[in-house]
Structures are given as C-alpha cells and as structure tokens.
Amino acid sequence: MGTVREIQRWNCDIQQVDGFSASKSELRRFKSMDAMVERNSQPMITPVTQEKLEENLRWDEIRIISREDHDYFSTWEWDGRVFLINSGGSHHFAAAKYIAKRIGVNVPLTGRYKVYGINQVALASLRRDFDMFVFSWHCKQQMDFHRAMQRFEATYYWKDLPRPYTDQAAIFLPKAEKRAGKVSEVLREAGFQDLGLYLQKLANATGHHVSVA
Template sequence: MRLNTPKSKIFDDSRRRWDILDNLDRSNFALRSRFPVSSWGAKEAFQSPHGSLVQVTMAPHFECDASDIEGISSSKSADMPHESVDVFGAYYIDEQNRYARKGKPPLGLDDASLKELCSHDQIRLLHESGSDTFSVRAWDGRLFLDNSGGSHHLAGAVHVAKRIGARIPLASKLYLYQFNHLTVQWLLDGFHLVLLPKDLARQMLWSVKSLVGSGSNMEFPPVLAEGTLLAFPRGSQIAECVMAELLSQGHHDMGNDLREALTAQQRFLAESTTPLSARV
C-alpha cells in the first residue's frame, strides 16, 4: 500500500493534495479515528497544538503569461499522460484539424489561429476576470490554473503562442498552500505513521491500542491513497517493535512521504526569490 501514483503529468491528480486532510475551516489538524471502537478508545484523536497541517495564503492580484502555467486542474482529458501544457496543446490542435468539418480552415501556428483559440469563452480569465484562479502547492512547486473549463483551448493557445513569440497575459487571485512546519514536525517527532489497506486497518488499530496503549486511524481520500493511516505514539520500546514488525510485513512508512514533501517545499521556497512574488 502506497500513496497513489498519478495518472497524469499536468492535471490535478499529478499533485499530492495533502491539504485535503485538513478540516474545511483549517482548524487544528487531528489524526481522528473514523472506525467505531469500544468505549475505552472511542473517537480517540491526536490533535496538533500548532494549527492546521497546511496553511493557505491568498494574493488578490497575480499576473503571469499563459505559458507560465504548468498544470491545469480541470479537463476532460485528465486521464491522458501529456508531458506538459504545450504538448497537450499540440495534441488538441492536431485532433481539431483531423476532425474539422469540411471547409473549415485548419488551426495553424499563426496570429489568426491564436485569436480563434483565445476567443473561446471557456478561457474565463480572458473573458470573465477573476472567475478562475491560480494556485501553487509549495511541496509541488508548479503553477496551476484552477479552472472550470477551457483547458483544451488554453493549451492550444499556449502551443501556438510559444511558436510565434506571442504573449497571453493573465491575471487573477493566487492561492499558495504550504505545510505548517510545526504541525508536520509534531507528527514526525511524536508518531509512527503507517499506511494500511482499509480492510486491515480496524483489526490493526485494536492490536496497536492493546500493545501500545493508544492509537488512531484516518481513512485517506482516494485522491491520496486507497488506504488508511494508522498513527501511534513514539517513545516506547513496544511502539518501536510494533512499527518494525509492520514495516517487515511490507507496510508503508508515511513519515517518509511527509519528510520528502517538506524537504521539497523548503527547496522550492529557498529557490523562489520568487518569480511568483515578483508578479503579485
């Protein structure tokens, strides 16, 4: 059992959505038991004293060129493994020309084709200011368009614009998602974190509680993993033995994923003297 492997390279499932583990109100993050257990352990939760797992900040005005976009949240082609927005755009133009109705001029690498692609009303940032937004998850580092349509036309426009040296200026809100370092460190320092298949999680929670004294589980949303996170406190010899046994059985230490994501975030923030902040 591992975190899910993304099906795409540029669409929403290609970024780890750690942020959806938080409560909607971004209150203190809790490892909350979701399975019914006996009264001695019912609804046990370990709650961070440091706030949410992920913190979100919003810049009300962010400017970029469409060619800066590295990911698109919503698309009817989200199951296709395009390597980049540019490659996605080339694919779309080829498909449009292949199936174009008789007499319709083909899309080409020229100003007229760029104008036609940009005229599509589903590219909302060109026609309905502020309706779509941008986001960056700092552990991922890519600039995403969080859109409600128009992915094909936008990608096609990006492909053409790059070839003819044109710009497509865009502006909207930007949401920056960052791990709350204190909460992540609280998790890593205080708990063993192991990802289990759902059908195994309940019985393992009972076993861990009886051996270690406390534990909690958290069913993951499918976008992250088809499994359940089991958490139990570090610090005792029996806890170390339990974790060693779980790992020897091939179960996954999710603490490693969090460490890697936190390191990636720190690298992104250090390297971003930022192109992002310069355009806000």
C-alpha cells in the first residue's frame, strides 16, 4: 500500500534537515535539533565559530559526509519534514547545523533521498473491502478480543502496528460479512479509531512534501 520515490543524488543544505532516525539522546524529548544540542552538547556549540563548525563536520560518524552510499535522507509525504536516516553522529551534525545557522554559513549535503507515500488506489481498495480499527494490544485486551470474536463467530484479521506503536494493532473486518459488520458498528459507536479514515487523511495531506524533482 506504500509508495517510495528515490533520487540517488539529492542536494540540500544542512538547515533543511529536521531530524534523525537514531541518537544517543532520547529524541522524542526535544522539539528540535537545536534544543537537543543546547541541552546535551554545549561543548560542541561553544564557541560559535567557523572553526567549531569545521571541527563538528570532520566527525567521522557523520556518514552522510564522510562515506559514500551509507546514510540517506527520507521524507514521509504527509509529514513533509526531511530526516537523516543515520547510524551515528547525531550530536555533531546537530551542532554543525546550530553553528552554521548562527554564523550564516551554508553547508551543502548530497545523498540518497527517499520519499514515502500512500498508494491511493490500494488504500481505496482496502477501505472498500474492510472496516479497519486501531486497538490497544496488551495481552489481556488481545485475549479478550479473540475470545469475544470466537464466541460471536465473526471473521477478522489483525496486524501489529510498526514502531513506535508496537503496543497497538490494526483490526480488519470484512464488509461482506454481516457478523463482522455488526462488530464494526459496535466499535465505531464505542469510539475506536477508524484506521481507514486516518490513512485517507494522511494520503490527502501530501501538499507540503519536499520535491524530489
């Protein structure tokens, strides 16, 4: 159901990069890369000089600079931000971005760039055939749901959601089956999240993604 567009050599400036895929810092605690280095890496951003910028950029673990065909950039169309899919060097990279902005220096970067989207045709087909809901999927809720569906003899499918939603699952209820339809009515009235509608909203929110042209 997903789509991927890729450009092998995409050019950008360091200021266009909004985040990372990995860091020793707990990324979800910070609203920006600047906030991360201001909190955790003061020695890397002091003093704010060209020399300090160059020192950070020489750090070998910034592999988008130091090595060919290793780290790469990604954007999810409904989000629009550019992320560096990295295996190290997050603090030095963020420090370099921080300093470059304040001294007015461009830092050009080149690397692979992947833009992920949602296949509208595949999503429409899935929504035509199934009602989809999101469930909390802890052990007790999981067993209670399985038992209830077994007693009611309704057909359903389920799939664990990816990180960071590993404590939840998607439930698929075929619209062609009456018993599954009854379950859909109950879940909708109870306020369970409609996954199909949520995915459709994501698929429609593609106006702000970064062009790969």
